Amino acid sequence: MKLTSFQKKMFALTVLLGILSTMQFRAVNSGYKYMSIKEMYANSIELESQNAELVQLRAKADSLKVKIDEFQKARTDVSIDYENVLQLEIENTKKVAGLTNVEGPGIVIIVTDGTRELYENERPDVVTVHDIDIRAMVDDLRNAGAEAISINDQRVIFNKSEIQCTGPTIKINDQVFAVPFVIKAIGDRKYLESAINEPGSFSESLRKWGVFVEVNTSINVSIPAYEGTMENQYAIQ
Amino acid sequence: MKTDKIWIGVACVILGVFIAFQMKFIQGTYLDGSTPTQKTTEILNEMATVKAEKKALIEEVENLEKQLEAIQGSASEESAIVKNLTDELNKFKAFSGRTKVAGQGILVTIDNPPTDGSYGLELNIAYDYKLILELLNELNSAGAEAISINEQRVINSTEVRLAGSQMNVNTIPISPPFIIKGIGNSKTMDGALNMRFGIIESIRDRGYYVEVKPVENIEVPAFNGTYKFKYANTVK
Secondary structure, three states: OOOOOHHHHHHHHHHHHHHHHHHHHHHOOOOOOOHHHHHHHHHHHHHHHHHHHHHHHHHHHHHHHHHHHHHHHHHOOOOOOHHHHHHHHHHHHHHHOOEEEEEEEEEEEEEEEEOOOOOOOOOOOHHHOOOHHHHHHHHHHHHHHOOEEEEOOOEEEOOOOEEEEEEOOOOOOOOEEEEEEEEEOOOOOOOOOOHOOOOOHHHHHHHHHOOOEEEEEEEEEOOOOOOOOOOOOOOOO | OHHHHHHHHHHHHHHHHHHHHHHHHHHHHOOOOOHHHHHHHHHHHHHHHHHHHHHHHHHHHHHHHHHHHHHHHHHHHHHHHHHHHHHHHHHHHHHOOOOOOEEEEEEEEEEEOOOOOOOOOOOOOOHHHHHHHHHHHHHHHHHOOOOEEEEEEEEOOOEEEOOEEEEEEEEEOOOOOOEEEEEEHHHHHHHHOOOOOOHHHHHHHOOOEEEEEEEEEEOOOOOOOOOOOOOEEOOO
């Protein structure tokens, strides 16, 4: 039997179709999934965040292991006073919780309302200090690695200190303050100073609007302990 | 006939050059030299391993914490002083956010609006992280006792920071949707956030998606990081 050229072509095409559909079938079956570039981007961000959490968790596990060893040793070894170890741990925890007076190198920031003349139709809001300004500065300082922060000698504790506008004054730790605000922070002086002075920081825009912001570094800044309530009514462990 | 063939040849060459350009561009920039399907599988596989490892680590951390508690518990059975001290330690630990807590509270979900191809600018809540800061502050004002953002507990050192197109919280990059949990009086917090011209309204006005839900029981995780002081010294 002799094949015509049309039949030959059809044969070749059918074979090609067979190969292609097999490949497609295998690709679908092999677990490959289709993702758009956007989804892929979202996934790689997610991956990055998960990896960062892993690092965090590993560090926590390691520190817990060290602590367990320490307490185990204190329990079994008669030469170590268990109470002392416990006492030391309490001191550390209090320090982390912001319940001790601390001192160290850091910066002192003075923020107060601007004194420049207002332009025509300009609202006075622009040159006055607001609660959001103070909050953003505190956030900038935290990001620069501040270990302790106080505003007008009120220790800033994240879960208890609200910084709230109450008209002409700002409430910090349920105490009312007016300008000037003196923010103190302990940490690396260079980092902290540049967090306030750097272009693009919140204080930069404050200065541009006319609010007075002054930063001084200091070898020794002392920051008082948080003195408010510690009672929890709703949170149960 | 002959010129036609030459033209087709020229077109083929141009097409070939373009395809080569396209391949080179795709390989060089987006996918580090692998095809989209390969990259996808790679990402998904890595994600699976990372998630499994995270789960294992969380379990390990919980076990270690139990061990530590057992040691401290057995020690406090022996003397009243030690028991008092241990109780005190646990109180401060809870205060500094190093324990898991649960109670009635509020659940706030913030997400970017669905992207509309016809619009030029894309909204990203991470760029407006000051709104998140304000939201946290409103929660604190309304008496929140424990707050977390995407499972990151908010503590004294917690920063909320724009980093690239993401937001860093406790130095962990997180991306929308942001799920903010707060424990406290759910009615007060709900009312404070939903106040007229309040924070939820201003977030919504910017075009983001926000949902506030008071809940009977919500769990806020412990702070998972480590905290070391390098500069601050305790003053007696």
